[in-house]
Amino acid sequence: MSEELFIQGNEACAKGAIRAGCRFFAGYPITPSTEVAETLARELPKVGGSFVQMEDEIASAGAIIGGSWGGTKSMTATSGPGLSLMQENIGYAFITETPIVVVDVQRGSPSTGQPTMAAQGDMMQARWGSHGDYEPIALSPSSVQEFFDFTVKAFNLAEEYRVPVFVMADEVVGHMREKIVIDDDIEIVPRKMPESKEDFLPFKNIENGTNPMPSFGQGFNIHVTGLTHDERGYPDTNNPDTHDALVQRLCDKVLNNTDKICSVKSKYCDDADTIIISYGAPVRSVIEAARKARAEGNKVGYIKLDTPWPFPEKQVLDLAADASNIVVVEMNLGQMYYEVNRVLRRDANVHLVGKIGGLMPTPDEILSKINKLGGK
Amino acid sequence: MSDGNKFTPYMRKDRLPHIFCPGCGNGTIMSAFLKAMEKAEMDFENIAMVSGIGCSSRIPGYMDCDSLHTTHGRALSFATGLKTANKDLDVVVFTGDGDCASIGGNHLIHAARRNINLTVICINNNIYGMTGGQISPTSPKGSYGTTAPYGNQDNPFNLAELVAAAGATYSARWTTIQIESLVMAIKDGLKNPGFSFIEVVTQCPTYYGRKNKLRTPTAMAVTLKMNTVFKDAASRMRQKDLEGKIVVGEFANTQKAEFTENIERISEEKFGKKTLINSAYEEEL
Structure with missing residues (x-):
């Protein structure tokens, strides 16, 4: 039995997140994305999830990275000004390979711009907004149905490749109302717990690039740092080879899989x-x-x-x-x-x-x- | 290297030697933390540490537990997410005066306001050590730093009182000189089921000392000791006599509903749901 709903884009995004297994949302109010937060504030407690309104977008990005290492699929939603504030922590999520989903309902910009009007001015911000080399994944929905579908897909890709994934919506898609159909058999990608604690290297430079991810409190005792780190996760900031191997692997795990990711x-x-x-x-x-x-x-x-x-x-x-x-x-x-x-x-x-x-x-x-x- | 001491089992031995300067207070504070943890009868296996950027924030990297070394100033926001996602963890945050009072000041007061169950150890050395001796928001008025070559003109923050005013249920300040009191304060902080803030005023002979004619760890320790005033005594002193003094003691010790408990209570009372833990690994929820 599939479910048919006539809902707003931002609500569809929130529903997609819950369907994908998101059980932690941290965010800060910003037009035109606020209904994503409002919907999740209402819905997450019903399914054993947590909603936190943070003090700003920097904290929101930090909180969802913390939530992800706590073992919970985590998301935030914002618009251009908020995405600008999140960029440093988004870079942290890239280098620490933390799956998170960042929804951006784009509005007129630069700066405070046109809060209630649609734009797509953050596309390069999604690509290059944080400092350094990294390969982001971004999905752009054109309908309310796609806002639901792409939010689910964003969580799946985030888990599959252990990367932050952007859902780059816009005010039109965020605020329009359309009929959507939610199928019963939607594919959900769960996180993979490493099999053994013995000699486990959390940041191993393996062939396909993506290691299984333990959560905190499971006895793996791992160190996660934004500093350039070796395969154990320990800082190793002065060794050119360590940095090269790490950043190259982070980019390659996306670039070598564009056949599967790109659509x-x-x-x-x-x-x-x-x-x-x-x-x-x-x-x-x-x-x-x-x-x-x-x-x-x-x-x-x-x-x-x-x-x-x-x-x-x-x-x-x-x-x-x-x-x-x-x-x-x-x-x-x-x-x-x-x-x-x-x-x-x-x-x-x-x-x-x-x-x-x-x-x-x-x-x-x-x-x-x-x-x-x-x-x- | 020796075989270590009774705390060595808690350390990542493959990361030693550490990066701290000779005479730094960080080692004393790590040892005080571990003593307090044993006194509080905490399960070390259940501790997760979070830190920001700076010398103090390197401490979790030497501890053999899950540790999240985050971005500058943001440790408390990451810790808020970690604790909310898994409230069974005992989350300890190591931070410094620059990290939590300057760039992270907003997160500090909001984490305190939420009364989220975190134990925050703020190592206050009155200076930016990692970047080479710039003044911080707790540098005493008139002290010197590389960015205050003519003496610091800014007024310092009173962190323990700031955090108490923001709503923390436990807030205390001690120095690296009053080890026993510091251990007891960390123990009380670990046991407090809410936001606990322990400010440790410490010596940085390398930068603060060098810039302020206190080059040796001993000179810094003596100065710390001489400047210490107990809270009770301070309450009887005039404001101008307290300038430049370090008032030590407890600034908050009370009980209030805790943040993650509130979240779970709403889920349970309204919807009969417990907050899920480690749900990312489930295919079906």
Whole structure:
């Protein structure tokens, strides 16, 4: 028996978190993400979980990392200003390989910007916001259903690869109400406890990169530090080889698995001369624009990036191999545009429909850009 | 290296020797902690330690227990998450004056306000040691540091009183000179089922001493001893006579509902649910 609900995006996110096994949420009120916290404050006590309103977003990120080492799947939700505050601890989660989920319901920015208006201005913040080299995973939902699905997927990926995972939503998807269907047989990835305490190396440079993760209090007596550490977890900050092996493994465990992590959806790409690339809420307009273009006989297709990070380079290259024009549609002045341009500029002209101000780009705005390119 | 002493079994021997300077108070405080833990009849196996950044925050790295060495100032927020996720753990936080009173000041007062069951040992050496001797929020007025070459003009925080005012159910201050009192205070803090804060004023001969004409550990120890005033005596002294003095004693010792107990009580009373522990490992919840 599946369940059908008519709910708001932020509520769907909270429900997805609970379904994925999240039993600890720490957060700080911020528009337009607050309903995620409010829903979890109401729901977590019903399922043996804990909700904490922290004193700020720095503390929220710290608390969920602590919660994760305490053996509980943990999440926070915020918007751009809060994500900025969380960045140092997000870097800590990367180097300590702590599974956490960070939901960002993006709003107009920079700074306090437009709290109640939609934007996608944090995409590069998700990619590069903390200092140092790391490979983030980010999912961008385009519907309320996807906000639920991608939150579940974010927890699964966080556990699978022991990394922080971002759900990069936006105010449109966060606040719209749609029908969603919750299936009974959703795949949930549980954490793996190491088998033996004898000679256990918590940060071993193993082939596939991801070690099982003990929780505190199980007798493993491990040391977890944000300093560059050896395979035992002990600080070893002056040895170039230790740092190289550690950071390379942290990046490789994501980069070597992009086939499994990256996801796109596409339509009409086979014979398309013009391909629209988008993610999040604007995909809704993109689908309509492509449909209209096809109805008029123009060879227009689209690619929807489910996972902006790691950038689905291989999938995009395959799908766009024969296109001569690429149009990136996003609610910023060009962020994923740079990534698309890096990947496709040798074979196609890459253009931008970048809309800021808080409103979605309309199908007609996208079509008018395509028409200017020659309409094909 | 010798075979060690009765506390050696609690140490990560493969991490020794430690990084602390000769004459540093951290060793004295580690030993006071372990004595207090035995006196409180705590199960060492059940202790998890959390720390921030700084000399004091390196202590958990030498203890053979689960330890989380976090970002600068944020130890208490990580500890809040850890304790909330698994309230069966005895969570001990090692921090310093720069770590918990400057960059982490907000987390300190909020953790105290929540009365979450953590035992916080704040090693107050009045200076930033790890970065080389800059003044801290507890540096006495007029003291010297590399960032106060003409003498510190700022007023220091009174941490034990600040934390008591913020709502901690146990708060005390001692120095590395009153070892027995310090041990008893840590013991009381460990046994207190709420937020416990033990400020230990200690010597940093390497940086504080060098900058303030107290180069030897002995000179620093003598100064600490001479500046100490017991709380009862201090209450009879005039404010201006207390300037530069270290008032020692208990500043809070009371009982209030504890944070994680409150969370579980709501789950149990309203929904008949106990707070789950280690649920991340379950496929079905």
